[in-house]
Amino acid sequence: MPQDGRPPVDRQLPGEEARDLLTLVRELVRREIRPRAAEEEDAGTFPRGLFALIGEAGLLGLPYPQDHGGGGQPYEVYLQVLEELAAARLTVGLGVSVHTLACHAVAHFGSKEQQAEHLPAMLGGALLGAYCLSEPAAGSDAASLRTRAVHEGGNWRIDGTKAWITHGGVADFYTVLARTGAEGPRGITAFLVPGDAQGLLAAPPEKKMGMKGSPTAQVHFDGVTVPDDRRVGEEGQGFTIALSALDSGRLGIAACAIGLAQGALDEALEYTLTRRQFGRPLVDFQGLRFMLADMATRIEAGRALYLAAARLRDTGLDFSRQAAMAKLFCTDAAMQVTTDAVQLLGGYGYTADFPVERYMREAKVLQIVEGTNQIQRMVIARHLAGPESKP
Incomplete structure (x- = not known):
């Protein structure tokens, strides 16, 4: 039985490197996550320092290529790391999953220049991300979103409100889906917005029945301006x-x-x-x-x-x-x-x-x-x- 008292979970891992990674994660869980999980969740404390530590351990970019600062791990390994983290504290496991989701657009659809500029910090743990798709009136029906981005010269002006955003107000960057064209899914485009952009404001976190340590908030975009080189993919490719x-x-x-x-x-x-x-x-x-x-x-x-x-x-x-x-x-x-x-x-x-x-x-x-x-x-x-x- 491991030192933290939990019975071992049999894992199907593809090699020695993956086994060593799981050993590292279990030790991090034992020392840094499990001992404070109950107290911090009860107090509603977001463990920002813990995410920095997780980033230093290389766990914030596991399924992405090593040449951009990722871990180069297959998804079957990455997901078992998530499982270990969530078993100790869901705020941490889900937070890593959301960050990975926020990196997806640049990692898979960004230009080579965007990947070279942004991915090392995103995948290496220097930055924490959030994913902005849902809105107050567009949850399950995401294709009906109303946040709009208008092309002005070489920039985009974003106006609207996103809802239910994990890491809202604490993220360093937001992957934002906004309408740039006609109604429906073909009029949506993706943008990479810095967390300190002028006009970006997070509302107070929602009061939830669980995951109190993970801030979930509306994020308002009031004339947020980003250059065209922060548009990810083609116009209309966002959905x-x-x-x-x-x-x-x-x-x-x-x-x-x-x-x-x-x-x-x-x-x-x-x-x-x-x-x-x-x-x-x-x-x-x-x-x-x-x-x-x-x-x-x-x-x-x-x-x-x-x-x-x-x-x-x-x-x-x-x-x-x-x-x-x-x-x-x-x-x-x-x-x-x-x-x-x-x-x-x-x-x-x-x-x-x-x-x-x-x-x-x-x-x-x-x-x-x-x-x-x-x-x-x-x-x-x-x-x-x-x-x-x-x-």
Whole structure:
């Protein structure tokens, strides 16, 4: 058993380098993340210094090329790192996933000049990113966004409001999707906006039921001006860029969900092994053993699903349907597993003395972010049966 008391999780890793990376992550979790997670989440403290440390360890650019400062790791390895981080503190695991999402546009669609100028700091940990797609009236229907960018000379003027932005107000850069043309998905363009741009203002963070240490805020753009060399991709290509990023981002959410569920199972197992009732350990009661077995099965199934999707991505095959399936299944599994963990701890599970009540509150948001699970079902159904018929 590791020094932090958690039982080991068997990993399917492609080589010695990946095993060494997981060892590094587990040591960082043991020393730097787990000891302060409960206290900082309760206080709503964003661990900016911890993200700097994670960046110095090379964990903020793992799936991107080494020649631009990334880690050069396949997605199947990167996602297992996310799982380890989220098992200790979801604010950290999800934060790394969001940063990776924010880097996607420049890394995959940026010009060579943009990549050379921006990626080393973005991937090397000097900067922390945020991803601005959703708006107050454009969440699931992202193609109807209203934030507008107007070309003025050699610059773009951006006006509008983005909503539900993780790292809103603390990010060093924002990947922003704005309308530059007609209505619909073909009129959207991507921009890379500095966090200190004049006219950019973050509202006070939302008051949430969970993930209190991770700031989620509206971000207002009031005449924010950026040069044309911060436009990423072609005009009108933004929605394609956004969907491409979301397919990968959904795998990040799936991995975080399984990490959260694993953390809840670990707590429940330890509690039922040591707590005694009627002269016997709780784990001796068949009904509780069956609950633990179901929890473990959901976790293993979810892990297998997100890893299968990651391997498709790593080999260059289409993985959009599998990413939606992984996000759907893993986040639903996390909600069920964390709820069961609270039940297994009984009254103690409902108190803040044990972390499972926090895990349950945090699990809920994973069914909503980066496409609600209802949207994932729509994506899967379209892959199976084609688009819906129009009346």
